Amino acid sequence: MTGRNGIDRRRLLTSAALGGATIVGASALGGLDAEAAFAAPMPSLDPAISRSSFVDGRVGRIKGSTLDVVEADGTHRLIRLTNATSVWKLETVTAEAIETGDGLYARGVEMPDGSVAADAVWVNIVNLYVTVRGIERTRLHLSHGRTTLVGNIVDKRTTASFRGGALTSNLSQLKIGHHAQVLGAWRPADDSVDIARISVGH
Amino acid sequence: MASLTTDLAPLLLGVLLAATGAGKAFGRQVAGQAAGTVLVRVLNDGRRATRVLRSTGAVELVVAAGLLAAPTTTVPGIAAAALGVGFLGYLGYARATAPESSCGCTARSDGPITWRAFVRAGLVVVGGAAAAGARTPWWTQGVRHPSASLAFLVVTTAVLAAVSSDLDHLWLVPLRRTRLRIFGHPLVPGRDEEVPVAASVELLERSLAWVAAAPVVRSGLIDHWEADGWRFLQFAGVHDPDGAARPVTVLFAVDPRATKDTTDRPAVRVTLVDDRTDEPVAVDLLA
Known part of the structure; x- marks a missing residue:
């Protein structure tokens, strides 16, 4: 594996980090707590953030590192992925994991040609409030309002x-009847949800 | 046994159609329910869809009355079978053209169309055909063979309940709960549970290092790995010390076993690496 997430690149970054990194933590900062950190002068507002644009739609076509996304009203938007784009699909993945038909939510900066250079892309992300209706080794039965759905438990994810x-990753405290918030990736193939995070009792 | 089945079919089917028909014809939420069905798209009008759903309910009620009151005549049975065929056609069409639409099959359900809806509609066809062949009224049959009739009714009611998702809370959830009680929780933790990467990111995002590096970081997590006892979390950023912005890789290293439960003040290594030269950038983020 080579490229931006390749093993060689990781090795290089590791040695750079272990060589001369700033260590921020209890030892370096003594008694500083979070409150003290917020008391420090705030960084100036980043001009890039105010120019951020958002795109929400389905991936219609993939051409190299450009995605043709069709929004709900039928508008086509071009999303450009760069080395600095983070892609989430249940976990941090590379751009190759994006497929035609996937739902997509992207944040980025609009380019002069109308395309959006994405900082971050979330694929098939869903956020649901559910009730646990059944627990199995590889999946949970959930209800969301009156609809029922299957939440897949993905090993190590x-x-x-x-x-x-x-x-x-210890899910043994889950109980039938728990009300929970599920953050996950929708699986278009069988309409189930791969669970990234299930939060109970918040 | 065959005659018992055909003679009791009008009773079962009558009660089923009466329940679903009453729900559709008089249910308060039928309008909302109709909005989710494929009918809206076919008729192009929510109010018309509601009217169609309510009239279907009324037809079901009439057929149910016929089945219950005149079980030995063939017309109600044939009508019920025709209704079932209609349901099957509707479900097939909806499933093919709008699989996410609601079934609208019973008063309560607004779930999507599943195989259970097809089985139920199929049972209406079979039940209707059986009811058309009834020779003895169900009340006479019930008096003649009380225990066999009761057993038949219990079994068929159980089958109908199993194919009705509306009734899951009555039997399926308690059944699952009992299974957990008997066989134990299926999600027992492994012997040495790794701290998930998401937990490390959560810890990082609550750290002073994150606050300090926030002006530089531009992306979400791009990559992560473990080396030399550290867990590395890679982000993309822009370093702009003197107006000359340059792309950098922001690298955080945290203890792979630490979570926000184990420590309030995690030690975090922060490194900026210039993307063009691959050289670490000397910068004091806390300055």
């Missing part, structure tokens, strides 16, 4: 948070 605790 699905995480849970209970009562505001840290994210964990």
Whole structure:
């Protein structure tokens, strides 16, 4: 594997980081807490952020690193992916994981030609409030309003948070009847949801 | 047994159609329910779709009355079978053209069309055909063979309940709960659970290092890996010290076992690497 996420690149970055990194933490900052950090002068507002544009639609066509996205009203928008674009599809992935037909939400900067150079792309992302109706080894039965849906538990990807605790891959505290928030990736093939994060008791 | 089945079919089908028909004809939420069905697209009008759904309910009620009151005549049975064929055709059309649309099959359901809807419509066809062949009224049959009739009704009601998603909360959820109680929780944790990357990112985003580097970071997480006892989290950024913006890779390294549950003040290494030269950029983010 080579390219921007290649092993060689990782090795190079690792050595750069371990060589001369700034360490920020308790030892370097003594008694500073989060409040003190926020008391510091705020960075000036980033001009790039105010120019951000958003695109929400379905991927109609993929040509190299350009995506032709059709919005709900039928408008076509071109999304350009760069080395600096983060792509999320259940987890951080590379642009190759994007498929025609995927739902897509992108944030980026509008270029003079009308296309959007994306900073971040979220593919098939869904955010649902559900009730747990059944628990199996590889999937959860969930209800959202009156509709039922299947939430797939993906090994090493699905995480849970209970009562505001840290994210964990240990789902053994899940119970039938729990009300939960599910962040996940919709699977168009069988209309189920791969669960990225299920939060209970927040 | 065959005669028992055909003689009791009018009763079963009558009760089923009466329940679903009453729901459609008099249900308060029929308008909202109709809006989700493929009818709206076919008729191009929500109010007309509601009217069609309500009239279907009324037809179901009439057929149900016929089945219950005149079980030995063939007309109600044939009418019920025709209704079932109509349902099957409607479901097939909706499934093919708008698979995400609602079924509108029963009063309560607004879920999408599933195989259970097809099975139920198929049962209406079969039930209608059986009811058309009834020779003895169901009340006479019930008096003549009370235990066999009861057993038949219990079994068929169970089958109908199994194909009605509306009734899941009555039997399926308690069944799953019991299964968990007997066989234990299926999601027991492995022996050494790794801290998920999402938990490291969560920890990072609550850290001072993140606040300090926020003006530089432009992307979400791009890559992550572990090396030399650290978990590396890679982001893309723009470093703009003197008006000459240059693309950089922002690299955070955190303890792979730390989460916000284990530490409030994580030690985080922050490195900026110039994307053009691949050289670390000397910068004091806390300055």
